[in-house]
Amino acid sequence: MIWDLYLVMPLALIFIGALFLMLFSLVQKVELANYNLVTVAFLTLSLIIELIIFQNVEHDYLFETIFAKMFIVDKLSTLFNILFLSGAILTLLINNNYFKSRDYYNGEFFALLLFSIFGMMMLAHTNELITAFISIELASITLYVLVGYNHHSLKSSEAMLKYIILGSLAGVFFILGVALVYGVVGSTYLGDIYTYLAHHQNDEMTLLIVGMMFMMVTLLFKIGAAPFHSWVVDVYIGSPFPVTMFMATTLKIAIFSILLRLFLVDFAPIYPIISEIIKAVAILTLLIGSLLAISQTQLKGMLAASSIVHVGYMLIALYAISLGSSFAASAIIFYLISYFLSAVGAFGILSFLASDEEKRHLSFDDFKGFAHERPYMAAAMTIFMLSLAGFPSTIGFLGKFYIFMSAIEAGEILLAGFGIMIAFISIYYYFKLIALMYFYPSANPKKKFPFSISTLLIVAMALMIVWGGIGTGLIPFIAGADGLLTIASEALKTIGK
Amino acid sequence: MLSPDAFLFVAVVIFAIGLIGLMLRRSLFVVYLSIELMLSSVNLILATFSRVHGEMGGGVVSLLMIAVIAAEAAIFLALIIYIYRITKSVDSQSITQLTHKRDEA
Numbered sequence: 001m002i003w004d005l006y007l008v009m010p011l012a013l014i015f016i017g018a019l020f021l022m023l024f025s026l027v028q029k030v031e032l033a034n035y036n037l038v039t040v041a042f043l044t045l046s047l048i049i050e051l052i053i054f055q056n057v058e059h060d061y062l063f064e065t066i067f068a069k070m071f072i073v074d075k076l077s078t079l080f081n082i083l084f085l086s087g088a089i090l091t092l093l094i095n096n097n098y099f100k101s102r103d104y105y106n107g108e109f110f111a112l113l114l115f116s117i118f119g120m121m122m123l124a125h126t127n128e129l130i131t132a133f134i135s136i137e138l139a140s141i142t143l144y145v146l147v148g149y150n151h152h153s154l155k156s157s158e159a160m161l162k163y164i165i166l167g168s169l170a171g172v173f174f175i176l177g178v179a180l181v182y183g184v185v186g187s188t189y190l191g192d193i194y195t196y197l198a199h200h201q202n203d204e205m206t207l208l209i210v211g212m213m214f215m216m217v218t219l220l221f222k223i224g225a226a227p228f229h230s231w232v233v234d235v236y237i238g239s240p241f242p243v244t245m246f247m248a249t250t251l252k253i254a255i256f257s258i259l260l261r262l263f264l265v266d267f268a269p270i271y272p273i274i275s276e277i278i279k280a281v282a283i284l285t286l287l288i289g290s291l292l293a294i295s296q297t298q299l300k301g302m303l304a305a306s307s308i309v310h311v312g313y314m315l316i317a318l319y320a321i322s323l324g325s326s327f328a329a330s331a332i333i334f335y336l337i338s339y340f341l342s343a344v345g346a347f348g349i350l351s352f353l354a355s356d357e358e359k360r361h362l363s364f365d366d367f368k369g370f371a372h373e374r375p376y377m378a379a380a381m382t383i384f385m386l387s388l389a390g391f392p393s394t395i396g397f398l399g400k401f402y403i404f405m406s407a408i409e410a411g412e413i414l415l416a417g418f419g420i421m422i423a424f425i426s427i428y429y430y431f432k433l434i435a436l437m438y439f440y441p442s443a444n445p446k447k448k449f450p451f452s453i454s455t456l457l458i459v460a461m462a463l464m465i466v467w468g469g470i471g472t473g474l475i476p477f478i479a480g481a482d483g484l485l486t487i488a489s490e491a492l493k494t495i496g497k
Numbered sequence: 498m499l500s501p502d503a504f505l506f507v508a509v510v511i512f513a514i515g516l517i518g519l520m521l522r523r524s525l526f527v528v529y530l531s532i533e534l535m536l537s538s539v540n541l542i543l544a545t546f547s548r549v550h551g552e553m554g555g556g557v558v559s560l561l562m563i564a565v566i567a568a569e570a571a572i573f574l575a576l577i578i579y580i581y582r583i584t585k586s587v588d589s590q591s592i593t594q595l596t597h598k599r600d601e602a
Contacts, residue, residue: 130561133565137565145572158592158593158594159595160576161592164569164573165528168532180542182555183549
């Protein structure tokens with residue numbers, strides 16, 4: 001019982017923090033920076049406890065006497081929780097300037113963000129489909145509100161409208177899938193479904209496979225994979241910068257946490273049926289994402305479209321899992337971390353610039369001569385772009401390297417070649433920005449480097465990306481890129497069947 | 498006792514009506530109602546399967562679902578009212594800034 005209380009502490013802290021902020025948002029006198037500080041304090045405390053838990057947890061169920069086996073605590077869920085929490089902390093701190101520059105942020109924003117994180121953490125712990133549905137909805141419903149948070153802008157409301165209609169539709173398909181699975185198996189626990197699948201022939205369980213496909217549709221929708229990608233660019237452009245950053249990184253990781261768990265545990269017996277679908281989706285995602293990214297004129301839109309392409313790379317690894325590749329799953333986790341670092345940094349620079357100047361720095365043309373105006377920011381942006389493109393000596397290169405390695409290990413050399421070709425195409429839209437920044441004269445005089453928590457964090461993240469790419473093993477006792485991969489594979493070992 | 502097939506048939510019909518309504522109608526209220534209709538049909542499926550298995554699990558889940566649907570309804574209705582206050586219309590085509598003016602942003 002005490003042990004369970006210890007394991008549930010990070011979740012409980014986030015929930016208490018959310019309630020606390022919700023009540024305190026009624027107090028008008030509190031400054032916005034203080035709300036931010038309190039939120040970050042709750043998140044950091046939770047993160048520290050998760051880091052301690054990660055050392056000594058193997059495979060546990062939360063409050064087994066009350067919830068049966070609904071909530072699982074293993075290294076995988078703890079690792080994902082660490083990612084969500086650090087994602088939220090970085091999002092809040094990097095956007096510190098942005099929050100101050102806009103008048104529509106208030107305490108409720110932070111409360112909603114914490115509720116969203118709570119939903120995601122529940123999602124990582126879930127071992128049962130109804131809990132998965134409720135946590136997906138908890139994470140999404142709060143995000144619907146956050147997307148429409150800029151109530152001065154009709155675009156923000158339109159993005160919210162698009163997201164809520166399509167998101168609820170996707171939610172319906174998930175619960176429909178759960179209902180069909182329940183109808184066949186008579187239980188919604190992942191373990192029970194696996195046992196059922198393992199002991200029956202394929203032609204006996206058409207309904208079950210249809211149900212699982214419906215669930216897959218929802219998860220592919222939420223990560224923005226190809227046939228279900230139409231909302232991504234519009235919603236990302238319409239929503240405020242902090243929310244875009246949060247959706248592109250943390251939400252994506254959260255959906256991958258349940259996708260990996262479902263795929264590794266439940267889908268294992270039906271890999272022959274599903275693998276071809278995943279392959280088609282991966283190829284389509286890569287192609288359509290690249291086309292969309294090339295055609296964008298706004299940087300936010302380009303980053304949104306490129307996030308579709310990055311999902312495509314991860315789907316290649318997902319396909320490799322279904323062919324029996326041994327480290328494809330840890331490659332996905334590593335890629336998530338590398339994408340997360342680069343995307344948060346790139347969005348961070350955009351939001352920092354947008355907080356200075358109301359309308360500028362949104363399209364490619366606004367970045368002409370940026371390197372002469374703000375050399376340090378431009379250097380950081382270059383590093384993020386290189387990492388997103390997968391240039392050697394950045395962490396993004398290692399991420400892509402492991403993904404393609406896993407595809408080759410599974411014997412899919414053509415698919416790996418296709419992925420590499422897409423990576424070459426992606427150089428066009430990433431390097432376009434670098435070229436614009438460096439090869440044009442600047443209209444404005446050089447500005448001093450502004451010292452604030454946002455800018456310092458951006459520089460720190462740029463350094464982390466380079467260190468993750470080349471500095472592996474230079475610093476003792478701190479995990480480099482190889483260490484991250486080891487941690488990921490260690491975490492995956494504890495997943496229960 | 499009716500056979501479960503009858504209930505499942507009704508659920509499929511309701512689900513199809515919801516899906517078609519979502520795709521064809523432009524009024525935001527009808528779009529919202531269509532989504533609710535689809536969720537309710539899933540509830541019916543859950544309750545039917547619960548009866549087939551002879552246990553209460555599915556029924557309890559459909560109760561939980563109603564809570565989730567209510568949460569979604571609150572946000573959806575708030576959004577519709579907000580959009581009506583600005584555009585004086587609940588037509589989903591009345592708000593098209595993102596699709597047509599993306600370059601100006």
